[in-house]
Amino acid sequence: MSERRTVNSSHLGEISLEAGSEIYLPMGLPGFEHEHRMIPVEIPAQRPLIYLQSATTEALCFVSLPALVVNPAFLLQLSDDDCAALDLPADREPCIGEDVLCLALLIPSGNSVQTNLGAPVVVNLHNLRCVQAAGAGLSAHYRLAENGKWEELC
Amino acid sequence: MLVLRRRVGEAILLGDGIEIQVIEISRTRVKLGVTAPPGVPVSRRETTALAAENRQACDLVQTRGAAGVEDLLRLLKNLSQETVKAPPAPADK
Numbered sequence: 601m602s603e604r605r606t607v608n609s610s611h612l613g614e615i616s617l618e619a620g621s622e623i624y625l626p627m628g629l630p631g632f633e634h635e636h637r638m639i640p641v642e643i644p645a646q647r648p649l650i651y652l653q654s655a656t657t658e659a660l661c662f663v664s665l666p667a668l669v670v671n672p673a674f675l676l677q678l679s680d681d682d683c684a685a686l687d688l689p690a691d692r693e694p695c696i697g698e699d700v701l702c703l704a705l706l707i708p709s710g711n712s713v714q715t716n717l718g719a720p721v722v723v724n725l726h727n728l729r730c731v732q733a734a735g736a737g738l739s740a741h742y743r744l745a746e747n748g749k750w751e752e753l754c
Numbered sequence: 755m756l757v758l759r760r761r762v763g764e765a766i767l768l769g770d771g772i773e774i775q776v777i778e779i780s781r782t783r784v785k786l787g788v789t790a791p792p793g794v795p796v797s798r799r800e801t802t803a804l805a806a807e808n809r810q811a812c813d814l815v816q817t818r819g820a821a822g823v824e825d826l827l828r829l830l831k832n833l834s835q836e837t838v839k840a841p842p843a844p845a846d847k
Contacts, residue, residue, distance in 0.1 A: 631805030
């Protein structure tokens, strides 16, 4: 039986998780370089939202969506540095959903939210290493409109 | 700007606690190793704007709370506020 532990979250309360189910961010996230361990939390009633809760800072919790929910035509572009940080082979494209999970962090924007698909949070599903893939230097902002559709911002 | 010439394996020091070492040089890139105290954030210059975005992103649950997330879900599911019925009030005993 695998060992379980709990993590407290200011927003989600007490989270119980199996040891080894945290994702590891060797470089942290830009702006949060010292946050190296996060817990992805999916609440069935709130699908497709995925929370990224810091394993060490109770108050730090991001809300994200799978990048393909924002734009079904999303194509992942990783720099050599991103591939190296994720321990992904550089000679083939990772498959979203099989090799990697791509999450778009949601940013408050008026009464709605926006996101930058040019900088998705990418998790290697084989080893749970994670980076925010900003190395390709892209910017692709989308805003959630009142009709529930995502609109690309110029 | 101070310009220094360094070879692989050589380093420069910034103040007392920060060391930047040249690890590898290829045709177009330089691999650097940075040693810095735990309180010093080390980041790539091009991620500065992204850091500001991320700080805003973590405000989403802090400023809007659970109600804000529910509003967001409603938007995502393309449901207007009017069509969502309030849960029935608990019956009095």
